[in-house]
Amino acid sequence: MDIFHRHRQANEHDAAATALERALQIPEYRAEALVWKGIAAMPQKPQLAFLFFANAAKALPDRADIHALVGRSLLAQGQPALATRYLTDAWKLQPNDLALRLTLWEARSQSETPADLRRMVLAHLPDIHAGKELAVVLKLLAAQADAPGTVGVVRYLPEQKEIQGWAIDLHNLQVPAVVQIEANGARINATASVSHPLLTAAGLPANHGGLRVSVPSPTPAVHLHFANGTPLLGSPVYAMPVFVPPASVGAGANNSVDVLIPVYDGLEETLECINSALDARKLNRTAHRLVVIEDKTPVPALAKALKVLAAKGKITLVQNAVNLGFIRTMNRAMALSPNKDVVWLNADTRVHGAWLDRLREVAYSDERIASVTPFTNNGELMSFPRSQVCHDMPSAKAQAELDELARQVASPPVEIETGCGFCLYIKRAALDEVGYLDELHLARGYGEETDWCLRARSKGWRHVGAPNVFVAHQGGISFGAEKVLRVAMNNAILRKRYPDASARYKAFCLRDPIKPARQALQQARLDNLARKPVNQRNASWQKDADPTLHVHDGSMQGDDFSLSYHQSSHSTWVRLTAALCPLPLNLEFELPGDFTRLVACMRHLPLQAIVFHNLARCPLGLCDLPAILDIPYRIQCRDDRLLDQQSDYDWQRFAREAASVQVPWPGLESRYSEALPDATVLADVILMNTAHPSHAPQLLMIGDSLHKSGAARSWLGLARHITHARLPIQLLAHSDSPWLNQLQATGSVQVLPEPEGFSLSERAQAAGCDGVLSLVEAPDSDWLAPRMAAELGVPLFARPTPQTSDTGAIALENLPFTLSLPQ
Template sequence: MPPSLSAQIQSHFKKGDIESAQAALALALQTPGYRNEALIWQGVAALREGRQADAFLHLARASERLPQRTDLKLLLGRSLQQSGQHEPAEGFLRAALQRFPADQPLRRLYWSTLQTSRSHAEIAAQIRAQLADIHDPTELQQVLQILADEPATELLVGVVRYDAARNLVTGWAVDLKTPERPPRFQLATGQVRLECLANTPSPLLTQAGFPATHGGILVRPPQPSGALRVIFTTGAELIGSPLAAVAPFTPPPPSEQDPFRQPVDILVPVFKGVDITLACLDSLLRHKRDNRTPHRIVVLDDACPEPQLVQAIENLARRGRIELVRRPANLGFIRNMNRGMALHPERDVVWLNADTRVHGDWLDRLRAVAYQAEDIASVTPFTNNGELMSFPESRIAHPMPDPQAHARLDRAARQSGCTPVELEVGCGFCFYIKRRALDAVGYLDEETLQRGYGEETDWCLRARRLGWRHLGATNVFVAHSGGHSFGPEKALRVHQNNAILRRRYPDAERRFDTFVARDPLRPAREALQQLLAAQERPTEAPTPPPTPLTASRPPLPGRCWLIADRLDRAEIGERWLRLARHLARQQPAITLLLAEDTPWETQLLATDGVSRLPRIDGLDARQTLELCGTVLALSLDATPETVTHSPYHVLQAAQRHRLPLFAPESAGLDRLGAFGLHELHPYLPKEVQV
């Protein structure tokens, strides 16, 4: 929108000249280049006037059109918060922070929203899960104040890290009850306890409003000693404790043995998740004999806190089914995996997440792809949840298939005969790495990257710079659950690591986007789809009788009505066009919402009486309809049920969105709880009053 028109609208609103402002907005809405900005102004005006449903609809439409505008997400979040919609506000803001995890206004609004929707214990748990990654002083001040406002909360708070290169424990600590006093704490390892005081300056705490004289932690433990607990005098541990105080990683020298003649190490890092982890190990053990490739299952127990899981994997190790390495304290994925890959410097390795499941001769097929050429560094299989290698849609986290469905998928992938596809980067859920590539490229960066996000991307880009390639094995399918390893801090750490990767590899994002646009994996996905479709035997299940509607009669007319018809016939489309034009001229206007694709969409949207139902991350369709002020689902199809026509899709649309249905009496849906169209006659033009 040109500054002059935008300034005019702003000036009109400032002066309270609503009529002139609305006229300028109407003009802007008619011009495609101005429409998005006009939607924002409409939303802001509705917010000021307390018209929450209008504000949500306008801002949601603008946010959908301008997905990179975080200020719109902030406005939308505030509109939800002001309207008392706490649960949708939380869901929306959580989804926004998945995309923009470091946006400070969004983060502060998220914490304030939680205060209206969650118990203090739940909020405190989320704060503690993210506190180590909060580096903005304003946000830190906000979350510490939230903790301090609850008397029952532990008021001694601190964060510690271990700097292996300098053998230092660093961090900060504060007593929220008496912040003017430096907190006391202990370093404990084995029988040794060291009394300490947080008495060095902490710039972060100072900027957050705490005293400049103390709060910082800078302590040198006697020596790297494995698990190092950092404990307040109350017995509570600081966030980050116990620390894995281990010596810096030193890669072993390359082996002279030929890795192809050695067994492969299947490295399974384990932390939490009893059932999912044991299912992974069970699939590995069950299919061990299906693979001719010699291999060892090496479980890397990263100080698992679940006794049942620890006991189960120890039992497997005692029986010789697996090799077990237990860390004294939690190293995090990168440090754990580096030391795992160094166990046998002569072997190829496979990273295998503990929330995966393998099938058949999966390893033989992966290895065959890896050794197709000398310059291949890594191989990643197809999966339901694995970035570029996701199936049926790339870069989508699909649900994990059950074992039977997984077996069908893997057998079909094996039969597909599709050639491997070169990738920009692999994905670490199941990642075959050739030892010669590991020796040439080096191990993972455990000094700069945070815990376990983006490490395989960094390694793959380093390898590519040295001339190595990464392949996608389209003839292997490994099931992957995803989301079991980390908590709510994930998005923020991903963002922090991605910022490092962008600085290191400035051209990588453009190359990745080009790969996604080209989509060379598409033929393999389509071939797999066709194989699966050919194997499925359609069964004719009897159609269940329709379920009657139970929604009560709404207050009329409401702000929005949902279009329940499919609009698959010309006469129905024309009828909806006439209604849309009529409603657009009414005051106050009723907006018709279109939730399904239809060839009539362009004509309907041009009437200004119809809007596409916004698709907003973090909100489902039912929540979005409610927030738009949708009071009913409407059908204009008067055709009664016949052998060739069923009106039940209309009924299903209303049931799916929990809306009362209004339909012509001749359609016969009144017997299933629909209200008659005659009840809407005051709002309908005569030509659609069926």
């Protein structure tokens, strides 16, 4: 790369290009070389620049500047929505990088509605500390006709006992803004008349705009707003000292427990939660009290209902004078009884049976267990039926049934990486040693329980899941700009504090030690269903569910009943999915050992037909299911024909024949190109489309698997030919292969990047893919190219074969280049 830079600085372009191509072949320099290749391609070919930048970003994931370049390449090709999505994901990992933030604001300004953009700006303003970024976002606000003209930010500095911040009028920047301050019943007017370095750095007047308000005595709420009533961001200010936990007084297994329910909004949800805990109280032997902390709710009816419950002695009510947020609220609630264990219980949860006894029993099954998290429909690692998935909350009756089944199954506790705060049992001994929540650096919440759990783990404490308890959790369904920002900022803090935590979490998810407990509970659900009367069994399935079982290779989604098969080098297993209410049934079986159990489970399903898809790799044992279950079957061909069952056909023979006839992707003409002694010439190229392309393709996706050596050698020969003949095209590889390095070394093959959350078609679109190319001579049932072309919405170029017939495909007779394939 040093040679490249010397030639570049000397304007020796050809020599610089040669040095750069050499650098691409050296692993140590490849990522940086890709960046410079992208910079060179950006002005004329932003799609090609995306390829270079995105692959460089994959090699150097911590380089925020490269992520910003990826976003710029997407913006340059008119893809602001994709740019926003990519940059947002990158920003979540590195929220403090200025270049990344500036590029993201540019993308948002083009992709978001004015209202959404305004919400984002106001959410981010308190955390903007760079003048350049502040200038950008204030310009975005000022450009909106209906945006507030006055804006400001304030925060409390407990060391100085002072509120500091800034306030401006976007319509009159030359005049200091007037702010009204209210505290303890008094009201005064103040002027933002002091200088503020951030405003100066943003290019605003240097002699005013800043605010400094002395608060000599602790004050729970200081309100600051403009004359028009618009509050400054951060108001009301909680001008109180930092929380200091009380001294430890010890605790033990015989002490009572405080169940802490923080409440802010949601009248019905909160009362249902409290009532479920009250109903379960008499079923639990553990002495406990329900402590409800009302965090200055904006719902008067909720505040009144809580007072009524407290007056009847059913709950202990704590009312915050101002909204403290989750961390401050829970710290003070956990300090109410310094000798008790505590349970965090979200106000949108429901508990059943002896839930607290079972959680406590797990907590004291080992002295170094710090926290316990139950099964739930929505709770990160302990989510059921799928981990890390937010499922809808079941009905009250279904919740109670799931909890009772979990109790009966009694799966043993499972050690997990971190607990989840929707329902978290915490032992007092752990609180005493680990400390409370961090309200100084994570003051506005999100990630607080993860921080506490990781801190506890660093001190030798463990966290476990309790699969013998099921606590339903409604959970939030939307994420506002404020929450997205908080999650990103706090996650950055956690990554810095616990650098190995992310790798540990990913390794845990790959091992998935909770899976046996999930499977046991699923099997119990099915067994319980089998014991019910027929009318109740029939009512247990989702309404309007299609009673057809689809057997496939895992590539299909959305069926009410499906059996997907998966094969690895050492095992074959299937996943049975069924539309059981209230949560879907998911059971896995290893073949052939679990085949008898699979059949037994399938007999409980209300199946009326079986459709087989992608039979080429289907385990033969599954072909016996129609006969065993006495259910009619059909075979879905690749051309969407359905082959019906024929009584005079042997099933095994029929399956094999069906597998052989589902090849025909119609559309390739039956014509041959001439074969030369040393090469096969792809002179007759067919376009599977309804019209000629408007221009010759320049970026073609490799439409064949590169895992077979024969096919890979053909592609390597083609790639070398493209380079040597200087053909005006590039090839794009979409999957990994042992041949990938050799293909890339030709200089004519690029790897399609895999940004998280991007579909194959979005990735190909960003790269500028304008066709799929296949070199297969005799397509079989695993031919990827037609499906890929259809998914990407681009033409398919392929070699004509004698096994296909002309169905109206258009031949390109006069391509401007010829592809020669050395044998």
